[in-house]
Amino acid sequence: MSFEPYATLDPDRVLNAVTACGLWPDGRLLALNSYENRVWQVGIEDAPPVIAKFYRPHRWSDAAILEEHAFAQELAADEIPVVAPLVFGGRTLLHHDGFRYALTPRRGGRAPSLESTEQLEWLGRLIARIHSVGARRPFEHRGRIDRATLIERPMLSVLESTLLPPSQRDAYRIAAERVDAAVDARLGAVGPVRQLRLHGDCHPGNVLWTDGGPHFVDLDDARMGPAVQDLWMLANDDAGMQALLDGYQQMREFDFTELALVPALRAMRQLHYAGWIAARWNDPAFPAAFPFVAEPRWWEQHIADLHELAEELL
Structure with a gap:
């Protein structure tokens, strides 16, 4: 593996990965603060933006990532406010050009007040x-x-x-x-x-x-x-x-x-x-x-x- 696990993850690959899900990116990309993985906010034509998270190679197995996704979906099904992955073709864990990734809805907000x-x-x-x-x-x-x-x-x-x-x-x-x-x-x-x-x-x-x-x-x-x-x-x-x-x-x-x-x-x-x-x-x-x-x-x-x-x- 390259010393830089994300060396080939350029903006075109990010957009292509989102397009492969049947979405139409409008070209707007915003890299979000994340060091363990790589996370981008991707603008979508005539729809709200999505968050694309590309998993660090070799950190988690596919089975472990799917357990994370299933847990998030289980929480969301119980109406607990957790951002769960989107489903495409029955799958939440997606693959493109050697990368594993997931898309979630964009949910904004501010930090809680820990004095309140x-x-x-x-x-x-x-x-x-x-x-x-x-x-x-x-x-x-x-x-x-x-x-x-x-x-x-x-x-x-x-x-x-x-x-x-x-x-x-x-x-x-x-x-x-x-x-x-x-x-x-x-x-x-x-x-x-x-x-x-x-x-x-x-x-x-x-x-x-x-x-x-x-x-x-x-x-x-x-x-x-x-x-x-x-x-x-x-x-x-x-x-x-x-x-x-x-x-x-x-x-x-x-x-x-x-x-x-x-x-x-x-x-x-x-x-x-x-x-x-x-x-x-x-x-x-x-x-x-x-x-x-x-x-x-x-x-x-x-x-x-x-x-x-x-x-x-x-």
């Missing part, structure tokens, strides 16, 4: 409804939120990368292993919690608010995991978490022992972030978007942050 109790309670109710659907059956192909996915593989990516200065290699390994041990201890102390299908990456950028309320986008990180995973990134503080839970419990019971998992989930996400960038560094979009990661002082701060996260878990 009313909006947080609303989000809590909707997340509870997502989880009620997610609890019906497990994912079979999309994996789970665990140490192997969010610590072990990202840590290996960093250690194998030229981004990490050689002089900081041992310090990074010690800090990352310390986080891993602390996370493992916290997970063991909390004990087994119910695993269900999640949005998986429920941060404010994946919630769009309109005058009619919020809707959720981008289930690309949907996995099995604990319910609190879809709540903690929307809570700026304890009051925010309480507002989310007040709304959540109006629709679904919440296991409060899961709150003890939040520091572990936060640590895993931060360690994963560095590994994700290291693993994708040969994609030219990443050095352009994250130039600071090539600087030794960023790694010094990252190592310090990992030690702080480990301390929080003690």
